[in-house]
Amino acid sequence: MPSEYKFIVDTMLGDLARWLRILGYDTVYSRIYSDREVLELAFLGGRVLITRDGGLHRKAVKMGVKSVLVESTIIEERLAEASVKLGIDLIVNPEKSRCPECNGVLERVEDKSLVKDRVPPNALNSYDVFYLCVKCGKAYWEGSHWRNIRKVIDEARRLAEEYRKAYRPRKIKSKKGFGGGAFKDKNAPSNVGADTEAGKQA
Numbered sequence: 001m002p003s004e005y006k007f008i009v010d011t012m013l014g015d016l017a018r019w020l021r022i023l024g025y026d027t028v029y030s031r032i033y034s035d036r037e038v039l040e041l042a043f044l045g046g047r048v049l050i051t052r053d054g055g056l057h058r059k060a061v062k063m064g065v066k067s068v069l070v071e072s073t074i075i076e077e078r079l080a081e082a083s084v085k086l087g088i089d090l091i092v093n094p095e096k097s098r099c100p101e102c103n104g105v106l107e108r109v110e111d112k113s114l115v116k117d118r119v120p121p122n123a124l125n126s127y128d129v130f131y132l133c134v135k136c137g138k139a140y141w142e143g144s145h146w147r148n149i150r151k152v153i154d155e156a157r158r159l160a161e162e163y164r165k166a167y168r169p170r171k172i173k174s175k176k177g178f179g180g181g182a183f184k185d186k187n188a189p190s191n192v193g194a195d196t197e198a199g200k201q202a
């Protein structure tokens with residue numbers, strides 16, 4: 001089921017990683033991963049790769065890793081594109097969000113004493129519900145920034161509707177000798193879950 005997806009996002013799509021976490025998707029991202037590490041983490045962790053790098057995408061597909069190329073450059077378009085290609089739900093629910101900083105699970109907190117050292121006094125007075133990252137300890141609340149979050153997601157949803165009407169999967173020609181095996185596993189089943197056009201041709 002699309003909503004059960006876990007992702008790994010390549011180093012060029014850090015903003016998308018943060019937004020996927022806000023949407024509640026378990027998303028791994030680091031600026032210091034090499035291509036090989038990204039492929040290993042995707043393969044071993046059963047994660048879908050989201051990338052801007054055509055070469056990395058083709059390597060992933062060859063390994064049987066489900067991979068999706070996202071080509072847009074602005075965040076609303078990136079989210080819409082990912083939504084159309086992967087069935088990502090563009091619905092923000094803070095109860096389901098993960099920490100955009102570290103991908104940690106957020107815990108709902110109503111006892112203000114638990115967050116008083118992590119939240120500015122005016123926010124502590126104005127809000128009754130907070131969300132605490134169990135991993136990095138960062139606290140969140142539905143402040144004014146939340147309106148911007150909803151605005152971006154609403155725009156992404158509108159674009160996704162447009163794309164759904166117009167989107168046709170593009171064929172990617174597989175090149176001979178490409179993908180020289182950054183990470184090869186003899187036991188890897190071929191093309192498991194690789195349902196992209198490139199996967200069909202590989």
Ligand SMILES: [Zn+2]
Binds near residue numbers: 134136137138
């Ligand atoms: Zn965190």
